[in-house]
Amino acid sequence: MSASRSILLIIGGGIAAYKCLELIRRLKDRGIATRAILTKAGEEFVTPLSVGTLAGERCFTDLFSLTDEADIGHIALSRSTDLLVVAPATADLIAKMATGLANDLASTALLATDKRVLIAPAMNPRMWQHPATRRNMAQLEKDGVLVVGPNSGAMAERGESGPGRMAEPAEILAAIERALADEAPGQRAIGFLGRLPGGAGEQGALAGRHVLVTSGPTHEAIDPVRYIANRSSGKQGHALAAAAAAAGARVTLVSGPVAIPDPEGVETVHVESAREMLAAVEAALPADIAIFAAAVADWRVADATPEKMKKDGSGLPPLALIENPDILATVAHRQSARPALVVGFAAETQNVIAYAQAKLARKGCDLIVANDVGGTGVMGGDANTVHLVTRDGVENWPTLAKQEVATRLMAHIAGLVPVRTGV
Template sequence: MQKRILLIIAGGIAAYKSLDLIRRLKERGYAVRAILTPAGAEFITPLSVGSLCGERAFTDMFSLTDEADIGHIALSRQADLLVVAPATADILAKMAQGHADDLASTALLATDKPILVAPAMNPLMWEHPATRRNMAQLVADGVHVVGPNSGRMAERGEEGPGRMAEPLEIVAAIALALQGNAGQAGAALPLAGRRVVVTSGPTHEPIDPVRYIANRSSGRQGHAIAAAAAALGAEVVLVSGPVSIPDPAGVTVRHVETAVEMLAAVEAALPADVGIFTAAVADWRVAGEASQKMKKTGAAPKLALVENPDILATVAKRAVDRPRLVVGFAAETENVVAYAKAKRQRKGCDWIIANDVSHATGIMGGDNNTVHVVTADTVEDWPDLPKTEVAARLVARIARLFQEDRP
C-alpha cells in the first residue's frame, strides 16, 4: 500500500532542500502532501511545492476552500507520517509546548501518527538551552529526529551544527520511522531485502600514542552512499573510519580506527549482496607502534613501514561469502581512468569508481565529486556533482542491476 507523507515546510533557507526531498519521495512511490508555513513561503513558493507534490500546497488554516475540501484535522489524520523539514527553532518550540496557532502547528498537534523532524537553524540557535530543552521534550514525546549536520551556514563565517540533513538522509529516516506502522515502508523499494556493506572515511595508523598516519578523507562520499542505499530499502552496514560527520539515519554503523580493524569489521558483516569500498585506507602502517610519545632528538626518526591488508582485494577474491557485486573506489592524481581500469583487474572487483583527487580539485574533504564508473565493458564519465547526488546515481545504478537480475 502506498505510504502517505504530510510534509511541513517551515521558514528557513534550507527550505530549498524540501523541493528535492519531495522529488526523492515521489520517485520512491510515496504520496506527498505539503503544508507551507507563511515563513516557509518567503523562501519557496506554494506553486513550486504543489507542482512537485501533484496537488496544491496547503498554507492557510482559515481557508474556506481548503476547510470545505479536506479540513485541517483530516489533513494530518490521513497521513502515515508527518515530516517537518526544515524544522526551525520556532516550530520545534511550538511542538514542544503544544501551541496550535497556525495550520502547521495545529496539524502537528491534532494527529496520532508518528512525526519526524529535520532541524535546521543557526548553530547558536541549535545549541541554545531553550532549543536543547525543546528537543529533549520532543524526543521524550516519541518524535523521531534526523540531523542536524555540521558544516558551513548561509550566514557568512558561520559554521557548526545546524545544517538540515540531506534529502536522502531524510528519506532513509522516513523509511525507518515507518517501520512497524501498518507495514514495512521499504517493502516495495528496489533494494528491499538486500544487504549492503559500505566502508567510509580514512584510517588512522598509530605511530605512537599521539601521532598517526592518515589522509584527508572526510567520509562524506561513503556516508552518502550508505544513506542512499538505506533510502532504497537496503539493510546497510557502514564501517567507518574516524570522521567528524554524523552517522546516517537508518544504517548500522561500525566505528573503527585502523585498516586491520576495518577489514575485521567488514568480514564480520558478510555475507552481503553488495560491497562498496569507499574508504581511503592507509596503504602502510608502522611495523611497531611506540608505547610512549617519541621525543624530538634533532634527527628524524626512522619508521619501518609494512603494508596494510588490501580490504577491497581481500573481499573481491573471497571464495566464500563474496558479495554478488563488489565496487571499489580509485582516488588518483593522474591517468585517472587508465589506473582505475588496471586497478579493477588487479583487485578482482566488478566496478571501480575513479576520481581525480589532485590537490587542485578539492575533492578530498569537499562537498562535490567528479567520477568515472569503470566496469568490465564500459566507462561512464559523470559531471561534477554533489557527493549526495553521486551516491544517489550510483545506488540507483546498483538497484537497476539487481532488478535486471544480472550478476
C-alpha cells in the same frame, strides 16, 4: 518502497526551505506521494506554486481556508498519510510541538495527527544550543518524534558556523524511507539524530552496526627508499569513516599512508602495502557494511631489494611487476562472513559510468561509487563528483565537498540495510 506510501511535508520558515523542493522531487522518484503545508514564514523562501507544482497537487497554507476545509479538513489532512515530515523544523515549530500550541495550519495538523512525525531541525547554532531548544528537543524525543540532523557547518549568516544546518535531502529521504519501512510503533532508531550538548543522548541510523572502511593509497616497496604509489589523499575514506561513526556505527578504518589525522571515535589500523591492507581487512571481519574507498596499487614489484638500488651507469634496473590482491573482490566473493553490503569505489579518467558498471559485475559488490579523477587537482582535492552505480541504474550527484559526499552516502547506505531494532 510501495507507491501507495505518502507523506505530509510541513515546510517551515528557514533559508533551508529551498532544499524541500529537491526533497519532493526525490520522493516522487521513489514513488512516495507528497502533500505539503507551507507556513507563512516558509512562503518568504519558497512559493506555494513551486511546492505544489513539484508535489503534483496544491499546497496548503491557511488554517481558515473555507475551500480547503470543505475539501479536506486539517484533521483529515494530518491523518490521511503515513508520516508527517517537518523540514526545516525551525525553533518556533519545535517549541510549538513541544508545548502543544496549535495556532496555524502546520501546528494544528501536528497536534491533530495520529501518525508518526519526523523532523529536520534547522536554525542558528546558538538557537540550537539554547537551553530552551534543548528542553523542547528532549520533550519531542520523549514523545517519540523522529529526528534527522542537524548537521554542522557554515550558516547563512556571515561568520556563523556550527550545528544547526538542516540535513541534506538525501539524508532526509533515507530517514523517511526507514520510517516508512519500520511499521512497529515506538521504534525511533532511524536517521541521524541531532546531538544535544549536555542533553539527551543520540541514536544514529547505523547504531549497532559494524562498518569497515578502507582509505588512502598503498605504498608498494621497490627498495627501502622507493615505492609505487598514487595521488590518493585519504580525505574521502576518512570522511566516510567519520560519517559512519556520527551515524552511530562502530567503525574500523584501515588506512594506507596518509598525511591527515585519524577520525575521532574510530578504530584506525595503519598499513603500508596492499597485502597488509587485505590482512587488516580480513582481521576486522565480520562487518555489517564494508566500504572500500582506498586507492590500492594494482601492481607491486615481484622482488623488492633489501638495499637501496644504485644508479651505476649500467642501464635501467629490471622491475618485474606482479598483481596485488584484489581486496574488494576478495571480500565481495566471500562464502562466509561476507558483509551484508559491500561498496566499492572506482576512480576513472574516462568512460566513468561504463567502467564502473563493468567493475560492479566483475567484483561482485553491491554498489560502486564512481568518480572522474581526470584533470589537475582532482585526486587528492577537497571535492568530489560521484555517481552511484548499482544493478538497477545510476544516480548522479553534483560536485560536493568530500565531507558532504560522505554524509550523503552514509544516509543512502543506511537506507539500504535492514532496520535493526532493539539497539
